[in-house]
Amino acid sequence: MTPLTYLFVPGNRPERFAKALASHADRVILDLEDAVSPQDKASARASIGSWLASAEPASRARVLVRINDALSPWHTDDLAWLQSQPLSEVMLSKCETPDQVAVVLRHLPAGAQxxxxxxxxxGVHGAVAVAQAPGVSRLAFGSIDYQLDLGVDTHSPALEYAAVALTMASRLADLPAPVAGVTPDLDPSVVAADAERALALGMGAKLCIHPQQIDAARQAFVPNPATVAWAHLVVDTWEHTQHPGAVQVDARMVDKPVYLRARRLLAQSPIFV
Structure with a gap:
């Protein structure tokens, strides 16, 4: 199943790595960027490298490392360090071009993303090209830094425009729906509201900064039991009707696009299938 939640952990806090993996997060992002001060970058790389060397393959498969952006003074050292790490996926901060993706890929094991x-x-302006670059797993929205770059506040509609731009770029490239940005507030109701807004804009997952945000974020992206029951009914009715142009379900007409949406909902909800 496509990951729904990504949990950041500072790369210089190795005592938190196991706790993060024990959470319900689908993926854990060991951070070398914002969460680590300049003087701690080298020690953070060493801590992550030590953990990766001893981790079980199943744990490593759930881990990404966020490296510093291509224009930062730490990017070259990050790339050199990546060449010896058993990573299957890396998050690139402040990505803006396909070339930046290609450079990172050259420092990763074959098949990594x-x-x-x-x-x-x-970055948002170039999202179509970035999404179509070889080796891209999906896009993620760094909404807080985007606010800073554009000079807008949290409630600006410009953020929704950017989210939709990433959603459309992802669809054009046949990638999974993009990952929504972090919510600074730890209140689960606030996290849930943000995640529901992201889902309405076409996004399919969320970045988290604390384990207590995970369940609230996931619930927004997993169809509820009533929706799943409806999807089962639509799919069963459609597939038991020979050559339907449309079928009637609960006194409503259902055509092929609705049937296909119901199938997609079931694919997103294996727990209910």
Whole structure:
């Protein structure tokens, strides 16, 4: 199943790695960027490298590392360090071009992927090209840095425009729906509201900064039992009707696009299938 929640953990706090993996997060992002001060970058790489060397394959498969952006003074050291790490996916901060993705891929094992974090106007403007670059797993929205770059506040409709731009770029590239940005507030009701807004804009997952945000974020992206029951009814009715142009379900007419949406909902909800 496509990941629904991504939990950030500072790369210089190795005592938190196991706790993060024990959470319900689908993926854990060991961070070398914002969560780590400049003087701690080298020690954070060492801590992550030590953990990766001893981790079980199943644990490593759930882990990404967020590296510093291509214009930062730490990017070159991050790339050199990546060459010796058993990573299957890396998050690239402030990604803006396909070339930046290609450079990271050259420092990763064969078959590894890059998750570009789109945090700037240039990045969002170039999202179609980035999404179609080889080796991209999906896009993510760095909404807080995007606010800073554009000079807008949390409630600006410009953020929704950017989210939709990433959603459309992802669809054009046949990628999974993009990952929504973090919610600074730890209140689960606030996290849930943000995640529901992201879902309405076409996004399919959420970045989290604390374990207590995970369940609230996931619930927004997993169809509820009533919706799943409806989807089962639509799919069963459609598939037991020979050559339907449309079928009647609960006194409503259902055509092929609705049937296909019902199938997609079931694919997103294996727990209920």
């Amino acid at each position: 890059v998750l570009p974090l789109m945090e700037t106007v240039r």
